[in-house]
Amino acid sequence: MAKFKWLLIGVVVALGTYGYFAATQLRLESTPPPLQLRQRVLYVTTPSQTYELVVEVAETPEQQMRGLMYRTELAEDHGMVFLFPRATDVGFWMKNTKIPLSIAFFDQNGRIVRILDMDPCTLPPEESDRCPVYAPGLAYVGALEVNQGWFAARGVKEGDSISFGPWK
Structure with a gap:
């Protein structure tokens, strides 16, 4: 017994x-459900052309922390814009982000100050704190994430500008 x-x-x-x-x-x-974010038209202007995007707006700390995590695709002329109440120099990481992205950091005048390409972090969940951080190395008030290569394919460079259109 x-x-x-x-x-x-x-x-x-x-x-x-x-x-x-x-x-x-x-x-x-x-995979948590996607956040319901407000959408807005955003314009990226180079010396020769203006491009229109539809972006989700990440305004709150929760929205900014989640970003494009868990997404498996992003439409061609869509993106996500992160807006901060004051200038910051904090970096972005690709934890739980499944698609390669490009990011443009911009200043209070909408001038693009840095563009970086970011690759998905493929580390296992228990090691995801080691995912690389993509930092611009200077202060900015907003950041625009799009599919990787979007800026390069259109000739968008540092010094070009970002402006906002109507809410969707």
């Missing part, structure tokens, strides 16, 4: 441990 009791306790502990790790893994792999 004592052997049966210890066997039963062992089975319960094993099942509990398995359940805990299975639930933890499921939580790490689960």
Whole structure:
């Protein structure tokens, strides 16, 4: 009877441990629903042309932290713009971001001060704190994320400008 009791306790502990790790893994792999963000028209102007994008606007800290995480695609002339109440120099990372992106940091006048390409972080969830940080190295008040290569394909460079159109 004592052997049966210890066997039963062992089975319960094993099942509990398995359940805990299975639930933890499921939580790490689960994809939260996309945030519902306001959309706005945004213009990127070069010396020779103006391009129109539809962007989701990340205004709150929660929206900015989530960004384009978990998305598997981004329409060609769409993006996400991050707006900050004051100048910052904080970097962006690609944790849980599945698509390669380009980012343009801009100043209070809408002038693009830095453009960077960012690749998805492919580290496992338990190592995602080691994902690279993409920082512009100077102060900015906003950042525009688009599909990687969007700026280069259109000849958009540092010094070009970003302005806002109507809300969608």
